[in-house]
Amino acid sequence: MGEWHRYYEDKWAVLRADVRVRPLGFSDVPWPLFGIATGAADITPAQVLEFLCHPQRESVQGAGLAKAIRSEMLRWHPDKFNGKVLNLVMESDREAVKEAAGEVARILVQLTAEMQGR
DSSP: OOHHHHHHHHHHHHHHTTOOOOOBOGGGSOOSSSSOOOSGGGOOHHHHHHHHHOTTOTTTTTTOHHHHHHHHHHHHOHHHHHHHTGGGBOHHHHHHHHHHHHHHHHHHHHHHHHHHHO
């Protein structure tokens, strides 16, 4: 698995572990893209698709993109994300993180719709 994918999965493992972490800033959230996001504008459908479809990503190898997108939707669905992750974000970044997470969820819904339309 590539370095960014490993970083992404490791950060999610910490978030799922219910371990007390220091308050997260916007750039501490494991966004599904290569590089560091500094705002919602950094998160685009093309970047998310590139990250999710990368051949070195273990969840894509042998499983297919549709399964990988469904798995990501469980992370980024607003109810799940807001309940699990948003309360770990420092107050000053919370609204920006909520907006960007919503954008990720919208992109995933869009990708799912496009795949079903094929």
